[in-house]
Amino acid sequence: MRKVVLVTGASSGVGRALCQRLLEADDGLHLCLACRNRARAEAARDALLAARPRAQVSTVQVDVSDLRSVLRAARELRRRFQRLDYVYLNAGIMPSPHLNIKALFSSLFSRRVVHVLSTAEGLLTQEDRITADGLQEVFVTNVFGHFVLVQELESLLCHGDGPSRLIWTSSRSARRANFSLEDVQHSSGREPYSSSKYALDLLSVALNRNFNQRGLFSSVACPGTMLTNLTYGILPSFLWTLMMPLIWLVRFFANAFTLTPSNGAEALVWLFHQKPESLNPLTKYLSATTGFGSNYVTTQKMDLSEDTAEKLYQSLLDLAQRVRVTILDAD
Numbered sequence: 001m002r003k004v005v006l007v008t009g010a011s012s013g014v015g016r017a018l019c020q021r022l023l024e025a026d027d028g029l030h031l032c033l034a035c036r037n038r039a040r041a042e043a044a045r046d047a048l049l050a051a052r053p054r055a056q057v058s059t060v061q062v063d064v065s066d067l068r069s070v071l072r073a074a075r076e077l078r079r080r081f082q083r084l085d086y087v088y089l090n091a092g093i094m095p096s097p098h099l100n101i102k103a104l105f106s107s108l109f110s111r112r113v114v115h116v117l118s119t120a121e122g123l124l125t126q127e128d129r130i131t132a133d134g135l136q137e138v139f140v141t142n143v144f145g146h147f148v149l150v151q152e153l154e155s156l157l158c159h160g161d162g163p164s165r166l167i168w169t170s171s172r173s174a175r176r177a178n179f180s181l182e183d184v185q186h187s188s189g190r191e192p193y194s195s196s197k198y199a200l201d202l203l204s205v206a207l208n209r210n211f212n213q214r215g216l217f218s219s220v221a222c223p224g225t226m227l228t229n230l231t232y233g234i235l236p237s238f239l240w241t242l243m244m245p246l247i248w249l250v251r252f253f254a255n256a257f258t259l260t261p262s263n264g265a266e267a268l269v270w271l272f273h274q275k276p277e278s279l280n281p282l283t284k285y286l287s288a289t290t291g292f293g294s295n296y297v298t299t300q301k302m303d304l305s306e307d308t309a310e311k312l313y314q315s316l317l318d319l320a321q322r323v324r325v326t327i328l329d330a331d
């Protein structure tokens, strides 16, 4: 039977490159591209099939920031499939980023330069907004919409017939100091992106605790810094092009500059090939590229407590319950 792999945010960037690399490794897969824009999803599907005609590629429309759309997509997936072997929870946003140029320059002359250039600590803030469901957009897109999707797909993921896998696209910029259990949506801070990535690291740990016995395993990967629509929102493409000689030099010291989405997909593809029991739930798997352009996977112990992970999980369960009631009342 063909393995079924669902990828959110498959229409561009690392999600699209991941699909291409998965089919290069095994064109006997069924890939389902979960995208918010139908035309971009179809274009990605056509390009994948042109390169691998033997593969099966389908699309499903989902806007993970809109919970009605998530419920609709999950219903459609339950209708189409009996099981999902892998779900890549990859769609993500960083809206209206502001790069602190002064902090960037001073970091270039500090001893923490490699750390700052790998994590963007102290360099970036964002403007968040509230969605029609009354939730913070970065939180709902990067974390909560995916959480509700996983809940809705439970019957396809916990089927008792071998393990299923969740693989989250996190980030090296996930930072404990930017997350608070009292404000899980980061409604009162200026670093919602970092907070959301830290929240999904916690969530992955909690999902392992609650679902491993039922055959569902969750992992967290970071693709490194790549040139995608997300990073072109931070600086325009011509500036990236101008900085490229400097970045190639920096890459000899900072392995996080994977630069292309295909390089960035390294850890996500590597995880696909691993036995879930062999993975550490408290480890983040990082794509890395050497100064000479070779890709490899490295690991980082996540800076979190299992107690906080469980508390976040419980608060997301509560929130999901409340939101469902509101949606059902309105319909």
Ligand SMILES: NC(=O)C1=CN([C@@H]2O[C@H](COP(=O)(O)OP(=O)(O)OC[C@H]3O[C@@H](n4cnc5c(N)ncnc54)[C@H](OP(=O)(O)O)[C@@H]3O)[C@@H](O)[C@H]2O)C=CC1
Pocket (backbone or CB within 6 Å): 008, 009, 010, 011, 012, 013, 014, 015, 034, 035, 036, 037, 040, 062, 063, 064, 065, 066, 090, 091, 092, 093, 141, 169, 170, 171, 172, 222, 223, 224, 225, 226, 227, 228, 229, 230, 231, 261
């Ligand atoms: N670029 C980088 O350096 C890094 C990126 N990441 C993470 O990688 C992931 C992919 O980003 P990347 O490839 O860089 O950027 P892209 O902007 O190229 O890709 C983001 C993908 O998410 C989709 N998406 C965004 N919002 C929604 C939504 N509401 N519903 C459904 N899909 C949505 C986009 O769809 P559409 O095509 O319609 O816009 C797109 O396919 C993100 O989670 C990001 O945080 C992590 C570390 C570094």
Ligand SMILES: CC(C)=CCC[C@@H](C)[C@H]1CC[C@H]2C3=C(CC[C@]12C)[C@@]1(C)CCC(=O)C[C@@H]1CC3
Pocket (backbone or CB within 6 Å): 099, 104, 116, 117, 118, 119, 120, 123, 124, 170, 171, 172, 173, 224, 225, 231, 234, 235, 243, 246, 247, 250
């Ligand atoms: C000289 C040089 C390397 C300049 C680049 C400066 C900045 C534009 C980058 C430095 C650290 C980068 C970074 C990201 C974006 C680009 C930088 C701020 C991310 C925030 C992209 C999305 C992530 O998930 C994490 C990345 C951390 C590092």
